[in-house]
Amino acid sequence: MIGFIVRRFLLAVPVLLGIVFVTFAIGRLLPGNPCEAALGEHANANVCAAFNQRHGLDKPIPVQFLTYFGEIIRGDLGSSLRFGRPVTDLMVERLPVTVELALYALVFATVVGIFLGLISALRHNTGIDVGTMLIANLGVSIPVFVLGLTFAWIFAIGLKGTPLALPPSGRLSSGLNVISLAQAWHLESLQGPPRVLIDFVSNMYTFNGLLRLDGRIFFDALRHMILPAVALGTIPMAIIARITRSSLLDVLGLDYTRTARAKGLGERLVVFRHAMRNAMLPLVTVIGLQVGGLLSGAILTETIFNLTGVGRTFFVAITSRDYTVVQAFTLVIAVGYVLINLLVDVSYGFLDPRVRVSS
Amino acid sequence: MTAQALTARSIELPPARGIVADALANLLRNRSAVVGLFILGFLFAVAVLAPVIAPFDPVDSLIRVGGKPYTAPCIHVLGCAASQPEHIAGLDQNARDEISRVIFGARISLFIGFTTVGFAIVLGVIFGAVAGYSGGWADNGIMRVMDVLLAFPSLLLAIAIVTLLGPGLNNALIAIGVTQIPIYARVVRSSVISVKELDFVTAERALGASPLRILSRRVLPNSLTPLIVQGTLGIATAVLDAAALSFIGLGAQPPAAEWGRMIGDAKDQIFTAPWLIFFPGVALSLTVLGFNLLGDGLRDALDPRLNR
Numbered sequence: 001m002i003g004f005i006v007r008r009f010l011l012a013v014p015v016l017l018g019i020v021f022v023t024f025a026i027g028r029l030l031p032g033n034p035c036e037a038a039l040g041e042h043a044n045a046n047v048c049a050a051f052n053q054r055h056g057l058d059k060p061i062p063v064q065f066l067t068y069f070g071e072i073i074r075g076d077l078g079s080s081l082r083f084g085r086p087v088t089d090l091m092v093e094r095l096p097v098t099v100e101l102a103l104y105a106l107v108f109a110t111v112v113g114i115f116l117g118l119i120s121a122l123r124h125n126t127g128i129d130v131g132t133m134l135i136a137n138l139g140v141s142i143p144v145f146v147l148g149l150t151f152a153w154i155f156a157i158g159l160k161g162t163p164l165a166l167p168p169s170g171r172l173s174s175g176l177n178v179i180s181l182a183q184a185w186h187l188e189s190l191q192g193p194p195r196v197l198i199d200f201v202s203n204m205y206t207f208n209g210l211l212r213l214d215g216r217i218f219f220d221a222l223r224h225m226i227l228p229a230v231a232l233g234t235i236p237m238a239i240i241a242r243i244t245r246s247s248l249l250d251v252l253g254l255d256y257t258r259t260a261r262a263k264g265l266g267e268r269l270v271v272f273r274h275a276m277r278n279a280m281l282p283l284v285t286v287i288g289l290q291v292g293g294l295l296s297g298a299i300l301t302e303t304i305f306n307l308t309g310v311g312r313t314f315f316v317a318i319t320s321r322d323y324t325v326v327q328a329f330t331l332v333i334a335v336g337y338v339l340i341n342l343l344v345d346v347s348y349g350f351l352d353p354r355v356r357v358s359s
Numbered sequence: 360m361t362a363q364a365l366t367a368r369s370i371e372l373p374p375a376r377g378i379v380a381d382a383l384a385n386l387l388r389n390r391s392a393v394v395g396l397f398i399l400g401f402l403f404a405v406a407v408l409a410p411v412i413a414p415f416d417p418v419d420s421l422i423r424v425g426g427k428p429y430t431a432p433c434i435h436v437l438g439c440a441a442s443q444p445e446h447i448a449g450l451d452q453n454a455r456d457e458i459s460r461v462i463f464g465a466r467i468s469l470f471i472g473f474t475t476v477g478f479a480i481v482l483g484v485i486f487g488a489v490a491g492y493s494g495g496w497a498d499n500g501i502m503r504v505m506d507v508l509l510a511f512p513s514l515l516l517a518i519a520i521v522t523l524l525g526p527g528l529n530n531a532l533i534a535i536g537v538t539q540i541p542i543y544a545r546v547v548r549s550s551v552i553s554v555k556e557l558d559f560v561t562a563e564r565a566l567g568a569s570p571l572r573i574l575s576r577r578v579l580p581n582s583l584t585p586l587i588v589q590g591t592l593g594i595a596t597a598v599l600d601a602a603a604l605s606f607i608g609l610g611a612q613p614p615a616a617e618w619g620r621m622i623g624d625a626k627d628q629i630f631t632a633p634w635l636i637f638f639p640g641v642a643l644s645l646t647v648l649g650f651n652l653l654g655d656g657l658r659d660a661l662d663p664r665l666n667r
Contacts, residue, residue, distance in 0.1 A: 018507030022519075029523050137391070137655075141648035143599055145606050145622060146640035149629050157630055292512030299514070300603060304626065315607055318522055330519050334511045 004349050012342050016335060023331040024068050027323065028061070077328035082320050087328040090313060092196055095332075096203035097171070097309030101301065102294040104225050105233035110287060113237040117244025122271065124249060132241065139238025144297045148231035148304040155227060167224050169306035171205055176220055178205055184212050228305040232297050236290035243286045247279040281352055288344030292337045385660035392656020398649035406465040414445075415456035417463040417616040426454040429632045448638040452624060453614075460616035461638045467617045468646055471532060471601045472594035478536035480590055483543025488574050490544065491551025502548070505541035513538040514600050521609045528617070531610035535600045539593050546589060550582035584661045591654035595647045602643055618643040 035048040035057070043051075052058045056067050071078070077087035120132040152168035159165045167173065181202035182188050182195065190198065202208050206225065209218030251257060252275050260270045298311035306312075310329060317325035386392045405412065415421065422428075430450040433439035448457035490501040508516065513535075520534035554560055554577050563573060602619030604610035606626075611617035613624075618639040625635035 014503055015506050015510050018503065019510055022507060022511075026519055026523060137648060137651060138644070141595070141651055142644045143602055143606075143619075143640075143647070145603065145619075145626070146636065146644060149622070149626060149636045150640065153629050153633050153636070157633075292515075296512040296514035296518075299518070300606065303607065314518075318518065319608060323522075326519065326522055330511070330515060333515055337512055338510050 001349065005346050008342060008345050008349075012338055015338055019331065019334045019338065020069060020072060021065070023327050023334075024065055026330065027068070027327045028064070072331070077331070078324040080317075080322055080325050082317070082322040082325070087325055090325070091310070091328075091332065092199055093203060094308055094310050094313050096200050097307055098295070098298050098302070098311055100204040100206060101225065101228055101232060101298060101307065101309060102291070104229035105294055105297075106236070106287070106290070108229055108233040109236035109240055109290065112233075113240025114244050114283070116237075116241040117248065118271075120241065120245045121248040121252065129245075133245070136238040136241045136245075139234045139241075142234065143300075144231055144235065145300045145304055147234055148228065148301055151227045151231050152304065166227050168227060171221060171224050171307060172217070173220050173224075176217060178202075178208055178217060179212065181208060181211060228301045228307060231304075232294060232301045235297070236287075236293060239290065240283065240286060243283055244279065247282045248275060251275045251279045281348065284347060284351065285344055288341050291340045295333045295337065382661050386656060389656040389660050391652040392660060395649050395652030395654075395656055398645055399653060402465055402469065402646055402649060405462055406469050409463050409466055413456075413459035413462040414447075415459040417460045418455065418614040420453045420455055421450060422454045426450050428452050428454045429628065429635075430454070431632075432457075432634050449632070449634045451621070451635055452628070452632075455614075457621075457635060457638055460621060461618070461642050463616045464618045464621070464639060464642060465646070467528075467611065467615065468598050468602075468643070471528075471535075472598045472646075472650065475532050475536040475597040475601070476539065476590050476593045478532070479539035479593065480543050480586060482536075483540045484547050484579070484586075486540065487544035487547030488551055488578065491548040491578075492555065492570055492574075498548075501544070505544050508538065509541045511538070513596065514603055517600055517604060518607075518609065521604060526609045526612065528605075528611045528615065531601055531604045535597050535604070538600070539597065542589055542593065543586060546585045547578070547582050550585075551578050554578050554581055588654055588658045588661065591650055591657055595650035595654065598643070598647055598650070 035051045036043045039047060039051065049058075056064060059067075075088060077091070079086050080090060083090065116132045116136065120129045120136075123129050155164065155166040156168035172178065181198050182190065185198075187195070187198060201211070205221035206218055209215070209221055248271075252271075257270060257275055260274045261267075265274075295311075298309060299314050300311070301307075302309045302311035303315050310333070313325065314329045316322070317329070386396075420426070426444070428450060429452060430446060432449040433443050433446050435441055435445050439445070446456055446458065448461060451457050451460065486501050486505070490498040511519070516538045517531070517534040520537060521530050524530035524533065551574075555573070560573060560577055563577070568576075601610055602617070602622075605617050605619035606623035608620075608623060611620045613620070621639040622636055622643075625632060629636055
């Protein structure tokens with residue numbers, strides 16, 4: 001098993017190097033040159049020569065690549081040209097919002113998707129099946145931004161004044177303030193990675209409310225999460241529903257399922273204990289693949305719902321040509337995506353002994 | 360059973376059909392494919408006939424004839440006062456007729472879908488064929504680059520590429536095309552590898568057939584089915600991604616009547632002018648739905664294993 005995990009990890013190394021190279025190339029292939037991009041109209045030959053020397057841009061490209069690589073390893077992603085702050089600071093502040101959003105979207109997609117796929121497979125070729133698959137087909141086809149704006153309109157305007165009304169933007173109602181976990185737990189003197197971790201969790205407001213047992217913050221933050229999470233999770237939900245249905249149908253037609261039925265097992269036992277286990281395998285891969293879609297979908301969702309996460313920051317960085325941020329965020333999201341798929345591969349080995357043996 | 364009865368039975372057998380006719384018959388029996396074909400047929404008709412059916416020019420502001428920005432939809436048969444000019448989908452922020460823009464948008468979206476996927480298929484076939492044929496380091500090199508491209512979420516990579524090339528519809532098309540290359544390269548490569556070791560291909564090579572001939576006569580027909588299926592589904596993805604790029608301002612530039620751009624321009628007006636989101640949103644979703652349904656149907660119809 002350990003050998004299997006190591007092999008999978010080694011296979012990911014060239015891809016990770018490739019990603020670093022691509023993001024490096026993004027930084028060097030900018031329209032104009034980095035100096036003009038950074039300094040704008042202040043750029044002239046003298047200023048640029050100093051700028052290039054300061055940032056090592058006068059050195060040969062391979063040296064520049066190694067320098068860039070070294071900086072990344074040390075966790076230095078450069079400074080935002082627009083905010084004048086280290087990108088890592090922005091990351092700790094804003095990544096939690098995106099992670100929280102993606103988490104709820106993924107929970108929604110998985111729970112609803114598996115449920116729809118399950119009833120669709122068990123009621124194969126009935127009205128329920130057709131209806132669910134219609135929902136699934138529509139779900140994959142409606143763009144995130146159309147769905148998000150439609151939700152905002154329905155729940156903030158159409159249902160205004162009813163208990164079903166939901167806030168269309170922001171993370172908390174006005175008047176509510178979040179106390180950071182470090183402050184609440186008197187850990188302000190804490191430094192280094194543990195502090196980063198606490199601040200990270202602290203910036204996920206629902207978790208913050210939960211950990212401090214503050215019900216008002218928790219429920220308010222959760223209410224603000226519903227619309228963006230459902231909008232973001234709909235495409236993955238539809239994909240998961242389709243895969244659950246088709247892989248469950250495959251398994252239900254196999255001999256061993258018939259044997260299970262023939263020996264008199266109840267339908268519930270046949271489906272959940274026997275069929276679902278094998279049907280889960282393709283599902284795990286598909287759920288892992290959805291994470292990439294969630295991360296890029298977050299760019300659109302956060303823009304619509306006014307959430308200051310990585311996605312919205314990325315959007316602002318694009319429009320204001322803040323290249324270091326674009327570069328750094330592309331790197332972090334792509335690396336995160338590869339690592340999650342690595343995790344999926346490894347979990348495959350746990351779930352299916354055949355994978356371990358054959359590789 | 361008498362000999363006469365046997366002959367009678369064999370006469371009742373349906374005549375043998377060719378592969379294409381078979382696939383077509385399967386396709387027309389497939390519910391989702393028929394719905395998809397219907398939607399796309401409608402869409403093509405709208406795109407081709409746009410100048411005829413659109414009541415106004417898509418980029419012409421109606422301010423000079425008294426039109427006001429953000430005018431709500433007015434349909435006479437639904438009770439809108441006859442004194443007001445009819446605008447089925449209202450007017451947009453520049454007082455342009457929204458329905459005409461939605462109608463002309465069909466042209467841009469279909470153009471986007473076919474050009475990006477065409478571009479990706481051509482390059483994908485070349486890379487996949489070279490990788491599959493030569494094997495060794497060329498194969499390794501090409502496929503690792505494809506792996507890296509696949510390692511990025513497609514929209515994110517497209518955004519990064521457009522940031523480099525500069526915003527605009529053409530650059531957006533290139534960016535989305537690049538993100539799709541690996542899909543087709545993988546299909547063709549695996550097809551090349553499975554075909555090139557077959558005896559009749561070895562024999563053909565021994566007779567002096569060029570790699571190009573083997574590619575066009577033996578490999579491509581073999582990978583045509585997955586290419587068509589992936590291509591159809593790829594168009595759906597391309598239309599979605601292009602709309603998303605335009606939505607954030609990196610794709611089609613004003614005054615182009617592109618659905619994603621129209622939604623992006625109107626997103627802050629969702630509470631005051633929701634029709635500016637609704638009409639292009641429905642058009643966009645229908646287009647993607649059409650290609651998705653057709654792609655799914657094609658996969659079922661073209662798969663001989665599912666032939667019953």
